[in-house]
Amino acid sequence: MIAAGLALTAAAALISWCAGLRRLAGPHVRSAAALAWICAIASAVVFTIVGALAVAGRGQRLWLGDLAGLGSASLTVDALSGLFLIISFGVAVPVMTAAAATANRSRPRLPAAVATALAAVAVVITADNMFVLLFGWETLTVAFYLLSGYDRGLPGRVGGSALTVVFGKISGAAVLLGALLLSGRTHSFAFTAATVDPRSAGGQAAYALLLLGFGIKVGLVPAHIWMPRGYAAAPGPARAIMAGVAVNVGFYGMWRTLDVLGAPPVWLACAVLVVGGVTAVLGIAHAAVNPDLAALISWSSVENAGVITAGFGVALMGAVAGDPKLIAAGLVAGTAQVMAHALGKSTLFVAAATIERAAGTTDLDRLGGVARRLPWAGTGLVVGSLTLAGLPLTAGFASEWFTLEALMQQFRVSSLALQLSAAVTGACVALTVGIAGVTFVRVVALTAFGPVRIGESPMDRLGVRTDRQWPYRLGLAVLVTGCLGAAAFAPLQVRLIGRGLTTIVGDQATGANAEPWVLQPVFAEFSALSPTWLWIVLPAMAMTIGGFARLFAGRNPFRARRVAPWSSASPGVDRGVGYTSFAYANPVRNVLxxxxxxxxxxxxxxxxxxxxxxxxxxxxxxxxxxDVVERYFYRPLAAAVMLLSRLARRLQSGRLDAYMAYMLIAVLAVLAVVIATA
Structure with missing residues (x-):
């Protein structure tokens, strides 16, 4: 089945590429693009089934043969890779179903780039050889470049795609160096570290390089600057693929690194915890004040990467302490947040793509009343926002609760450095959760349900038509159901996560299910939560209050009364001028x-x-x-690089005798080193 999935992605890419040929007529272009989307959707379905079978204990393997000098290789699906296949491709199916509704002549080759990204994701998650993983990693970098630069004629697209490919290559270089350090000791490119001590100098360097490479892909500080620009540069449907599907390979790489190398050094666990907390705060701070919907959602990806990494940091802390339950608590929290992020972010980007297509803008001050004018896109915008805000009845509530509870387990380790790092990270994540609520209330209240803004352009017919097409509605309905259903059936979700994590922690993750429909942070009698019962209690309370209000109010309490708006008694303020998105974010700009x-x-x-x-x-x-990182790190770094390039340019004199002198100096330097170390 792995081969079938890859074959379908290849077919989608080939058909989509042919759809862009100029000699094809309009109807044929649309038909070819639609067929390409169908093949891509079918491949995602196949990989989801492969992942489900692996989690159920029926792993699969596709033998690739012997790679010259690099050992044998295959694509293998175990429980962990199967779990990430379910997360990534399970979300990709409804995303591409919704994207197929917009298949037209303007972007006939977009499915080719999407299919390339899907194939790369499948290869990275299933590879059992570092060389094969690097091949998939570099292919994903190329796919990201194609996606972010697809509309290269529009402003900002070239810069966004350039940043995406630069940081993609840097991440690949870090993973390559880490893999070479491991293979130098194991004499194999296979995923094994039986002869590597992760506390040795080489083991620590390999561990850090691998986590650095995977961290760049998910947008951790200070390598986060590519993500908001790269996502915003991509076409609407592609953003959901990049943010909700492809980025999960970075988290899979972190999980697999822990599986292979085991306990890291203390300093590395502390660094991961602190970086996760700082990333979360910085990402949500910029999301809270950003005036553009697409950029806001992109900055939220940075925030979620930090929250997920904080959970992973708890797992590293548990590995250092030799506590399997603490490892399980961190991984359950991180994996649950990966699921919530994949669902919520995909829902938001799918909805935002239609809103942008209909309104012609993503400026939040020019968007209002979306839920009334585009009901399906508005519903996706609301549910996706509530999910990423971590509010009850959504998938994000339980996952963020798991993360905070896992960080509270720092008293179980003896290292003071780990305790302090976990405490700082916990404070950062708690602050992040609070600001996230403010951030997405702005989107829900003012963009989805707010009044029509001054200067708002009329809705484009094609955009409105997209909101009414059945593939779009089907895909969005599945995503919305996933955001809400993951909360209603959270114990089943945690059970799935526990089975996927057996590769790393055995059956320890099953402790997250305390009783039927009750969750706990793996450790018994610490705390408990039941998102399922919240789905019963909160609606029942709302209905009870509504019934009492209707019975004893003496009139219909649900009938809206329209009165003149309060203008705060300020002179010169005309009635009717209310909060804009820009004004609502002003307190956050001042507080932060x-x-x-x-x-x-x-x-x-x-x-x-x-x-x-x-x-x-x-x-x-x-x-x-x-962005403080960009101003105080990247700008001075760019200035230093430009200075070095100008100095290096002086060496290119064009004279052969000078070049021969350079070579002679290099040979003498090598001889001196050899003689000194002999």
Whole structure:
């Protein structure tokens, strides 16, 4: 079945590429693009089935033969890889079903890039040879470059795709160096570390390099800057594939590294914990104030990468302490958050793609009343936002609860460094959860249900038509059901996660199910939660309160009363001017000014392009936030690189005698080193 899945992705790529040939007529182009999407969807279904069989104990293997000088290789699906196949390709099916509704002549070759990404994801997750994994990793980098640069004629696309490929190559280089260090000691490219001590200098370097490479792919600080720009540059349907499907290979790589290498050094576990917490805070801070819907969702991916990594850091902490239950607690939390992120982020990007297509913009101040004008896209926007905010009745609630509870287990380890790192990370994650609620309330209240904004363009007919097409509705309905159903049936989800993690922790993860429909953070009698009962209790309470209100209010309490809006008694403020998305985010800009380096300026005169005017006077209020990592790390680094390049250019004199002198100096230096070390 693995071969069948790869064959279907190849067929999708070939058909989609042929659809872009100029000699094909319009109807044939649309038919070919639709067929390519169907093949890609079929491949995702096949890989989902393969993953389900592996989790059930029926793993599969596709023999690739002997690679010259690199040992034997195969694509193998065990319980862990099967779990990530279910997560990635289970989400890919509804995403591509919804994307197929927009198949048209403008993007006939988009399915080819998507199919390439899917094939790369399958290869990375199932590879049992580091060389094969690197092949899939580099293929995924190429696919990301093609996706983010597909609409290369639009502003910002070239820069976003360039950043994506640069950081993709850096991540590949880090994984390659880590693999070479391991293979130098094991004399094999297979996934084995039986002769490697992870606490030795070489083992520590290999461990750190592998986690660095995988961390760059998921957008951890300081390698996060490619993610908001790369995602925003990709076409609407492709963003969900990149953020909800393909990025999971980075988390799989982290999980597999722990499986292979075991306990890391203490400093590395502390570093992973702190980086996860800092990434979460920085990502949600920028998401909370970003004025663009696509960029907001992209920054939320950075935040979720930090939360997931915090859970993984707890697992590393447990490995250092030799506590299998603590490892299981961290991995259950991290994997549950991976699932919630895949569902919520895919739902948001699928909905945002239709909103952008219909409104012609993703500027939050120009979007309002989406739920009324595009009911299906609006529903996806609301449910996806609530999921990523971690509110009850959604998949994100239980996963974030698991993460916080896992971080509270720091008292079970004896290392003071680990205890302090877990405490700092726990505070960062708790702050992140709070800001996430504010962030997505802005999206739900002002974008989904808010009034139509001034200057909003009329809805495009093609965008409205997309919201009414059955493939789009089917795909979005499955995603919304997944976001809500994962909470209603959370014990079943945790049971699935436990089976997938048997490769690493055995049956320890089963302790997360305390009783039928009750969850706990693996450790018994610490705390408990039942998302399933919340699905029963909260609606029942709402219905009870509504019934009492209807019975004793003396009138219909659900009939809306329309009155003039309160204008806070401020002179010069016309009634009807309410909160905009920009204004709603202003408290966050001020509270987190230390993180965002917020600067503001109020100037008289006509509004400048890109500025936001307040009231009816000639005032312009300009606010700017910056990424501290980009300003204080990458900009000085770029300046240093440019200086070195200018110095190196002087060596290229074009004179043969100078080049011969350089070679002679290099040979003498090598001889000196050899003689000194002999």
């Amino acid at each position: 000014a230390t993180v965002l380096l917020t600067t503001s300026e109020l100037t008289p005169g006509a509004a400048e392009p890109g500025a936001r005017a307040v009231m009816s006077r000639g005032l312009t209020y300009r606010v700017q936030v910056v």
